[in-house]
Amino acid sequence: MEITFPAVNIDSTVPQLIVALFAILALLVEVFSRSSRMVFATCLVGLHIALLRSLMQWGRGIPYESSLLAVDGYTTFFNVLFILIAMITLAISLSYVENTRVDGGKYYPLVLFATLGMMLLVSSMDLLMMFLSLELLSISMYMLVGSQRDKWVSTEAAIKYILTGAFASGFLLFGIALVYGATGTISFSKMESILGGLTGGVPPMLQIGIALMMVGLGFKIAMVPFHMWAPDVYEGAPTPITGLLSTGSKIAVVALILRLFSNPFIQVSSQWVGILWVLAVLSMTLGNVAALLQKNVKRMLAYSSIAHVGYLLVAFITLSTRGMEAILLYSAFYAVMGLAAFGCIASLTRAGGSTTAGEGERLKAEDYTSLGYTQPVQAAILSICLLSLAGIPLTAGFIGKLYLFGAAVNAGFVGLAVIAVLNSAVSLYYYLGLMLRMYALPGRFAPAEEPVGSLFGKLVLLVLGVTIIALGIYPTPLIGAVKGAVTALSAL
Amino acid sequence: MLAADQYLMVGVVLFGIGVIGFLTRRNVVVLLMCIELMINGAGLAFVSFCRQTGSLEGQVFVLFAMVIASVEIAVGLSIVLLVFRNRATLDVDEMEVLKW
Structure with missing residues (x-):
């Protein structure tokens, strides 16, 4: 028994290192300057450098693979996506953090640590690296969910999240132990060759191990029947973090499942x-039906995000290249739509009172009545997001769903595709319902209301809204990128 | 001298006690302890598999799993403290502001 140290190629892991470095740097800035805006700036600068460095790796055909990490087209695609998600999350957080008295000095670096977890998760090439990066992601998210310390719902969401999340990690760890026991290795590539050489069926211990791992990962992506935590946590978490939870951390785990x-x-x-x-x-079905019955907008979007995991699974079970391309494409689209939708809700938060549940924040569907006349920018962008989430043509969501369901039909899962389309039709009802509510004519006695939200926040939302439409009309470059990424994955 | 299989059985039993405890108990601190039991059950399984397969990776994994478990407990307990300061209760059934 001897341990060989893996050769580390620093050059190809630079984006991850930059994110890690700036997260630590931001914590130091917090200690020495005590200014949450300085921390924000540090994090944003770090993400920009990491983004540039990731883009430099884009399309360079030399995959690097050690026993721990793989850096190939697939990871580069997701690295860029996660860095963009983190940047958008930070941007929509800025005024929210200041309005709701969240401690920005810790909040912003934690977003970077969570991003680092996502980036490492997608590049993991063995079970240890996978477990560690998943925990880095999860533990950062536990803290972020509870970061509104003077607000009870945030604390309640955090305790519910950490209990279910850690429970899921327990299953994942035990699953990993069984898989390790059955194969004798934790390295993905060795495992592939060992399983490839199996004769006479898969050993039951491996089956159970994979099943337990799927339970743990299913919890993290809030797949039915492991979704019970999601609505509560999504509702209680600070709104930009809800956006990060429903996009970034979910996409990272889906990307990992694809690699597995x-x-x-x-x-x-x-x-x-x-x-x-x-x-x-x-x-x-459960996601859409429950969303239909919800009166709270954040909960409604939480259930709809469970439904969207279902849509991703539709393409996943085809186990085809086309299905994977569809999943990557839809993940990128969903990241923009989800973050923009939660960004709009966050941007509608008023400064001040947030000591009790929901005060200062528009959460109930009634709060959105005639919003199009008082808060035109947010209402317009939110409408675009809702249309895109519902999958109306000319938005990104339509192209995404077309690819997802197309992949299913192509692989012969016609019945499943029909169920998915029917579900999409159900979802139209609540998405459009909220939108119609926003553009209902105001009553005569409707109270006058000043527009809320900072100029910066509105600009970010505008960019996101334009992106959704632009990707819906001209998705070709993104489709090309997705094809490259999937080719890199299957080349390993 | 016990065989590696018997250690594995102990690991499985520990994990099972953790799962059952998590599903039946209502005190937040006890729930965190049950999660700890699950993680350590998995750890024991790792070590016994190490014996069987003769590779070292499992033992390394246990060290990392212990670190992760302690980090989870550190964050968990600080959230529990926040809960207790707000509500003076540790019963999960009383945390029901967020519900259907």
Whole structure:
């Protein structure tokens, strides 16, 4: 028994290192300057440098693979996506943090640590790296969810999140132990060759191990039946963090599941089709029906995000290149739509009172009545997001769903595609319902209301809104990028 | 001398006690302890697999899992403290502002 130290290629992991470095730097800035805006600036500068460095790796065909990390087209695609998600999260957080008395000095660096977790998760090439980066992501998110310390709902969301999250991590860890026991290795590439050489069926211990791992990962992406925590946590968390939870951390785990089932577990992936078929239908249906009945906008979006996981699973069970491309494409679209929608809600928050539940924030659907006349910018962008989430043509969401369901039909899952389309139709009702409410004519006695939200925040939202429409009309460059990323994944 | 299989069984039992405890108990601190039991059950499984397969990776994994468990508990307990300061209760059934 001897340990060989893996060779580390510093050059290809620079984006991750930059994010880590600036997260630590931002904590130091917080200590020495005590200014939350300085910390914000540090984090944003760090993310910009990391983004530039990631883009330099874009399309360079030399994959680097050690026993711990893989840096290839697939990870580069997700690195860029996660850095953009983090930048948008920071941008929509700025005025929210100041209005709701969140401690920005700790909040912004934690967003960077969570981003680092996502980036490392997607590049993980062994179970240890995967577990550590998933925990880095989760633990940062536990703290971020509870960061509104003077508000009870935030604390309640944090305790519910950490209990369910840590419970899920326990399952994941035990699953990893069983997989390790069955294969004798924790490296993805060795596992793939060991499983490839199996004769006479898959050992039951490995089956149970993979099942337990899927329970743990299913919790993290809020897939039915492991979704119970999601609505509560999404409602209680600071709104920009809800956006990060429903986009970034979910996409990272989905990307990891894709890697798991196309590299190490590729031999057993076909056995999962039946189970995931049922879970996809359940996720879509339960998510949409529950969203239909919700009166709270954040909860409604939380259930709709459960439904969106169902849509992703529809493409996943095809286990085809086309399905994977659709998942990557939809993840990128969903990141923009989700963050923009929660960004609008965050931007409608008024300064001051937030000591009791929801005060100062527009949470109930009634609060959105005739919003189009008092808060035109946010209402317009939110409408674009809702249309896109519903999958109306000329928005990104339409192209995304077309690819997802197209992949399912292509692989012969016509029944599933029909269920998915029906679900989309159900979702139209609540998305458009909220939108119609925003543009209902104001009553004669409607109180006058000053526009809220900073200029910077509105500009960010405008950019996001334009991006959703631009991607809906001209998605070709993104589709090209997605194809490259999937090719890199299957080349490993 | 116990066989590696018996250590594995102890690990499974520990994990099972953790899961059952988590699902039946209502005190937040006890829930965190149950999670700790689950993680340590997994740790024991790792070490016994190490014995069986003769590789070192499992033992390294246990060290990291212990660190992660302690970080989780540190964050968990600080949130529990925040809960207790707000509500003076540790019963999860009384945390029901966020509900359907």
